[in-house]
Amino acid sequence: MQNNGSILTANGLNLHYGESHALIDITISIPRNRVTALIGPSGCGKSTLLRCFNRMNDLVDIVTITGEIIFDGRSILGSGTDVVELRKKIGMVFQKPNPFPSSIYDNVAYGPRVHGTKDRRKLDEIVEKSLRKAALWEEVKDRLHDSAMGLSGGQQQRLCIARTLAVEPEIILMDEPCSALDPIATAKIEDLIDELKQNYTVIIVTHNMQQAARVSDYTGFMYLGKLIEFDETTQIFESPAEELTNNYITGRFG
Numbered sequence: 001m002q003n004n005g006s007i008l009t010a011n012g013l014n015l016h017y018g019e020s021h022a023l024i025d026i027t028i029s030i031p032r033n034r035v036t037a038l039i040g041p042s043g044c045g046k047s048t049l050l051r052c053f054n055r056m057n058d059l060v061d062i063v064t065i066t067g068e069i070i071f072d073g074r075s076i077l078g079s080g081t082d083v084v085e086l087r088k089k090i091g092m093v094f095q096k097p098n099p100f101p102s103s104i105y106d107n108v109a110y111g112p113r114v115h116g117t118k119d120r121r122k123l124d125e126i127v128e129k130s131l132r133k134a135a136l137w138e139e140v141k142d143r144l145h146d147s148a149m150g151l152s153g154g155q156q157q158r159l160c161i162a163r164t165l166a167v168e169p170e171i172i173l174m175d176e177p178c179s180a181l182d183p184i185a186t187a188k189i190e191d192l193i194d195e196l197k198q199n200y201t202v203i204i205v206t207h208n209m210q211q212a213a214r215v216s217d218y219t220g221f222m223y224l225g226k227l228i229e230f231d232e233t234t235q236i237f238e239s240p241a242e243e244l245t246n247n248y249i250t251g252r253f254g
């Protein structure tokens with residue numbers, strides 16, 4: 001696989017929730033414009049690691065972090081980082097679709113408005129472009145001013161992706177984005193992830209190994225807070241270097 005270089009690197013990252021050591025010496029380089037999956041049994045630290053990448057753990061006051069994370073050549077864990085700006089560049093899509101209780105249009109326009117875009121025509125353009133990129137435009141173009149809460153779960157999740165895209169991120173973090181969706185809605189999101197990697201870097205946490213194998217180019221296997229192995233997805237699933245990885249992907253635990 002051609003190497004595009006890495007966009008995000010964690011070096012010797014350790015995270016404690018109070019006394020509990022949840023991430024242990026994680027070093028990983030996330031390839032640019034690729035899909036990276038994080039897999040591993042429940043509680044191994046996948047979501048915690050994902051949340052480090054856009055400083056979402058700042059919201060938890062018992063967290064202490066050491067080590068460094070470099071994004072686009074800059075260290076992001078220090079107090080000098082503008083976290084609002086960081087989260088614009090590194091957006092996040094959650095397990096459960098969480099649209100705002102407002103119109104479809106306003107959901108997508110929210111981020112650009114917060115970041116200063118007021119011109120109606122410009123906002124119209126951003127809303128259409130983002131909904132198209134999220135493969136939702138055709139389904140909603142005639143009801144942009146209806147409530148987002150009237151969309152199906154799968155449509156709501158694509159709306160949340162459109163909302164993330166509207167502020168032009170470089171990386172999209174996805175924390176089990178399909179776990180609340182049926183197989184058809186899941187397939188649509190998976191197709192969308194495949195499209196997104198042309199322009200964005202995607203990091204996805206998933207419980208579902210088939211999904212990791214289908215959508216990702218690279219996979220990291222985590223166990224008890226450690227990154228056990230990180231490699232191209234085909235390598236991880238066809239001939240992992242570590243016995244623990246092999247035991248997990250063959251269903252011997254987890």
Ligand SMILES: Nc1ncnc2c1ncn2[C@@H]1O[C@H](COP(=O)(O)OP(=O)(O)OP(=O)(O)O)[C@@H](O)[C@H]1O
Nearest residue numbers: 017022040041042043044045046047048049060207
């Ligand atoms: N806010 C928190 N406060 C205290 N401990 C936490 C908090 N969030 C997570 N943990 C603990 O950190 C460890 C890693 O949790 P995390 O949610 O990152 O794992 P995960 O691999 O994403 O799990 P799952 O697949 O079940 O979502 C777990 O032991 C969990 O209980």
